[in-house]
Amino acid sequence: MRPVPTSASAVLRRLPLNTGALIVFALCVFPVYWMVLTALKPTADIQAETPVFLPTALTLEHFSAAVNADGFWSFWRNSLIVTAGCVLLALAVALGSAFAVARLRWKGRRGFVLMVFLAQVAPWEALLIPMYVIARDTGMLDRLATLTLVYFMITLPFTIVTLRGFLTAIPVELEEAAQVDGCTRTAAFRRVTFPLLAPGLLATSLFGFITAWNEFAFANMLIIKNQDDRTLPVWLSSFSNVFGTDWGATMAASTLFALPVLILFLVLQRRVAAGMTGGAVKG
Amino acid sequence: MAELIRGDAGFAGLENYQEILRDDEFWQVVRRTLGWTAVNVVLIMVIGTAVALMLQGLGRRMRTLVLSGLVLAWASPVIATTTVFQWLFSSRLGVVNWLLVRLGFDSFENYSWLAHGPAAFTVLVLLVVWQSVPFAAITLHSALTTVPTELFESARIDGAGGWRIFRSITLPVLGPVFGLVLSLEVIWVFRCFAQIWAVTKGGPGGATTTLPVYSYQVAQSLHRYDLGAAAATLTVLILVAALILYFRQMFRQEAEL
Numbered sequence: 001m002r003p004v005p006t007s008a009s010a011v012l013r014r015l016p017l018n019t020g021a022l023i024v025f026a027l028c029v030f031p032v033y034w035m036v037l038t039a040l041k042p043t044a045d046i047q048a049e050t051p052v053f054l055p056t057a058l059t060l061e062h063f064s065a066a067v068n069a070d071g072f073w074s075f076w077r078n079s080l081i082v083t084a085g086c087v088l089l090a091l092a093v094a095l096g097s098a099f100a101v102a103r104l105r106w107k108g109r110r111g112f113v114l115m116v117f118l119a120q121v122a123p124w125e126a127l128l129i130p131m132y133v134i135a136r137d138t139g140m141l142d143r144l145a146t147l148t149l150v151y152f153m154i155t156l157p158f159t160i161v162t163l164r165g166f167l168t169a170i171p172v173e174l175e176e177a178a179q180v181d182g183c184t185r186t187a188a189f190r191r192v193t194f195p196l197l198a199p200g201l202l203a204t205s206l207f208g209f210i211t212a213w214n215e216f217a218f219a220n221m222l223i224i225k226n227q228d229d230r231t232l233p234v235w236l237s238s239f240s241n242v243f244g245t246d247w248g249a250t251m252a253a254s255t256l257f258a259l260p261v262l263i264l265f266l267v268l269q270r271r272v273a274a275g276m277t278g279g280a281v282k283g
Numbered sequence: 284m285a286e287l288i289r290g291d292a293g294f295a296g297l298e299n300y301q302e303i304l305r306d307d308e309f310w311q312v313v314r315r316t317l318g319w320t321a322v323n324v325v326l327i328m329v330i331g332t333a334v335a336l337m338l339q340g341l342g343r344r345m346r347t348l349v350l351s352g353l354v355l356a357w358a359s360p361v362i363a364t365t366t367v368f369q370w371l372f373s374s375r376l377g378v379v380n381w382l383l384v385r386l387g388f389d390s391f392e393n394y395s396w397l398a399h400g401p402a403a404f405t406v407l408v409l410l411v412v413w414q415s416v417p418f419a420a421i422t423l424h425s426a427l428t429t430v431p432t433e434l435f436e437s438a439r440i441d442g443a444g445g446w447r448i449f450r451s452i453t454l455p456v457l458g459p460v461f462g463l464v465l466s467l468e469v470i471w472v473f474r475c476f477a478q479i480w481a482v483t484k485g486g487p488g489g490a491t492t493t494l495p496v497y498s499y500q501v502a503q504s505l506h507r508y509d510l511g512a513a514a515a516t517l518t519v520l521i522l523v524a525a526l527i528l529y530f531r532q533m534f535r536q537e538a539e540l
Contacts, residue, residue: 020337021345028352028417032359034378035367051378117533121467123474123522125495126515129502214360216477217495221503233362237481247370258363265358 032258039063039252046248062248066256069242069249071228071235076256079232082144083212086151087205090159093152094204098163099189103172113164119157128221135222142226150218155208162207166200167193206268210261232257299513308489309497309514313521316473316493319408323472326412328465331419336453338424350421357417365481368410372396400490403483407491410478415471419464426460427453459532466529473522494518 038046042059045052066072100106101113131150132141140146170193178188216233223229235242236257239250303309334353338346356364372379374395383391396402430452438448476495479485485492485500492500495518502511 014340014342017337017340018342018345021341021349024334024337025349025352027413028349028356031364031367031371031413032355034371035363038370047376051376051381114530117530118526121470121526121529123470123519125474125476126498126519128499129508129512129515132502133508210358210360214362214477216362216481217499220480221499233360233477236362236366237477239366245375247373247376250366251370254363254366258360261360262355262358265354 035251035254035258038247039255041248043248062246062252063256065243065246065249066252069253071230072253074228075230075232075235078144078229079213082147082151082231083209085148086155086212087208089148089152090155090208091201091205094156094159094163095201097160098167101160102164102167103175116157116160120161122157124154125217128217131218132221142223142229144229146222147219147231150222151212151215154215155211158211159204159208162204163197163200166197166203170196202268206264209264213261299509300517303510303513303517312489312492312494312497316521319404319493320469320473322408323411323415324465324468326408327415327419327468327472328461330412330416331423331464332457332461334416334420335423335427338420339427350424353417353421356413357421361414361477362481364414365410365478368406368413369397369482372406374398397483398487400487403487403491407479407482410482411472411475414478415468419468422464423457423460426457430456459535462528463532466525466532469525470522470529473525474518494521 037053037055039062040055040058040060041052042057042061045057097116101109101116135141135146174192174196175185175188178192179185183191214233215231216237219231219234220237223231223234236253239253243249243253334349338349341349371377374380374393374397377396379396380391380394383394394402396406434452435448438452443451473493474495475493476499479491479493479496480499483491485496494514498511498514498518500511501514502508
C-alpha cells in the first residue's frame with residue numbers, strides 16, 4: 001500500500017495535472033462561451049479594440065435581429081420537420097431490425113450485421129453526386145421529403161447497431177417468462193422488453209437528432225432552387241450573405257441553432273453515457 | 284453531361300478514371316488530403332490519449348469539470364462551432380489576433396487568416412481537432428475506467444513502476460479501443476466536408492481543397508458529374524485501409540459478445 005500522502009504534498013503533486021485540466025476545460029468551453037457572450041453583448045462591446053471578456057452590459061437585440069432575419073422561422077421549421085421525420089422513421093425500422101438481429105436466428109444474420117456495420121461508416125459524402133443525380137432525375141430536388149429520406153438512410157445503420165446493443169443487454173429470459181405466462185411473442189416484446197428499452201430508444205434518437213440537425217453536405221446539395229426549403233445549417237453557413245459582418249447577430253443565430261441540441265444533451269446526459277458504453281462504442 | 288440528361292449515356296468504361304488519374308491537380312489534391320488526414324488524426328489521437336490519461340489522475344471534482352467541458356464541446360453542432368471559429372479568427376476584432384498581438388506578434392494585427400493558404404489550413408486543423416478530441420478522449424477514458432483498480436494496485440504491490448504499469452496494463456487495455464477510435468477518426472477527417480466548405484470553400488487558391496471538396500467542385504461548379512463521381516469512388520478506395528482496420532476491431536468485439 002502507498003503511504004497516505006499529507007494533504008499539502010498531495011496538492012503540490014496534483015498541481016501540474018490540475019493546471020492541465022483547467023487548460024483543457026478552458027479550451028473546450030471558451031468557443032461556446034464566446035459564442036453566447038458575443039450574442040448577448042452590445043455592439044459597442046463587440047467592436048471594442050480590447051475584447052470584453054466578462055458580461056457587463058447585456059442585450060437581446062442580436063437575438064431579435066437573428067430571429068427577424070428573412071425566413072429564420074421557416075428554416076427552423078424545416079430543420080425540425082426533417083430531423084423529427086428522420087428520427088421517427090429510423091426508430092421504427094431499426095426497432096424491427098434490431099429485434100430480428102438480437103432475438104431471432106436466421107440464415108444470413110451475420111452477413112446482415114456486417115452490412116449494417118459497413119453502412120455505419122459509409123462515406124456518405126462520396127454519395128453526394130449519385131444522390132443528386134437520382135433526385136434530379138426523379139424530380140425530387142428541392143423537397144424536404146428527399147432530405148428526410150437521405151437522413152433516415154444515414155442514421156439507420158447506427159440506430160440498428162445501438163438498439164441491438166441495448167436489446168442484447170436485456171435478458172431474453174424475461175420475454176420467455178412472459179410467454180410461458182401466456183403472452184404472445186408480440187405482447188411479450190411490447191409489455192416487457194419495450195419499456196426496458198426506453199433508455200436505448202432515447203439515446204439513439206438523440207444521436208439521430210444530432211446527425212440530422214447538423215447535416216450540411218446533402219442539405220447544401222439537394223436544396224438548390226427553392227431557397228425557402230433550406231435548413232438551418234445551410235442558412236447559417238452563409239451567414240455573411242445574411243448578416244454581413246454583424247457578428248452579434250451571427251453568434252445569436254449560432255446560439256439559437258446550437259440550443260436545442262445542447263438542451264437535449266443536458267436532459268439526456270446520463271442516458272447518452274449509457275448509450276455510448278452499451279451500444280455502438282463498446283469499451 | 285448532355286448524355287446524362289437525355290438518359291442515353293453510353294458506358295464510359297474506365298475513361299473517366301483515366302482522365303482524372305492523368306490530371307495533375309487530382310494528385311495534388313490526394314497528397315493534400317493525406318497530409319490533412321495525417322496532421323489532424325495524429326493531433327486528435329495524441330491530445331485525446333493525453334486527456335484520457337489525465338482524466339484518470341484527476342480528483343473526482345476536477346474530472347467532472349473536464350468531462351462536462353468535453354461534452355459541451357462535443358455536443359455543440361458542427362456548423363455552429365465552425366461559425367464561431369470564423370469569428371474567433373476574424374481579421375478585425377477577432378480574439379485570436381488580439382491575443383497574438385498582445386503576446387508580441389505584431390504581424391497579426393488585422394491578419395487575414397482565411398486569405399493565406401497555410402493559415403487557412405491551420406484554422407481548419409484547429410477547428411477539426413477541437414471538434415474531434417472530445418469523442419476520442421471520452422471514449423478512451425471510458426475504456427480506461429473498465430480496468431479494475433485492483434489490477435493497478437496488485438501491479439504496484441508487485442513492484443511495477445509507473446512506466447511499466449502503463450506499458451503492461453494501460454496500453455493492452457487501451458489497444459482495441461484505440462484502434463477503433465483511430466480508424467473512425469481517419470474516416471471522419473478524411474471525408475470531412477462541411478467545415479471546409481463552410482469556412483473556405485477549398486480556397487484560397489485551392490490550399491484547402493481535399494478530395495471530398497474537390498469532387499464536389501468538379502461536379503457542381505464544372506458540371507462534370509461523371510468526373511466528380513469518379514473522384515468520389517477513388518476517395519472511398521483510398522479509405523478502404525482505414526475501413527478494414529475498423530472492421531477487424533469491430534469483429535473482435537463482436538466475437539466477445
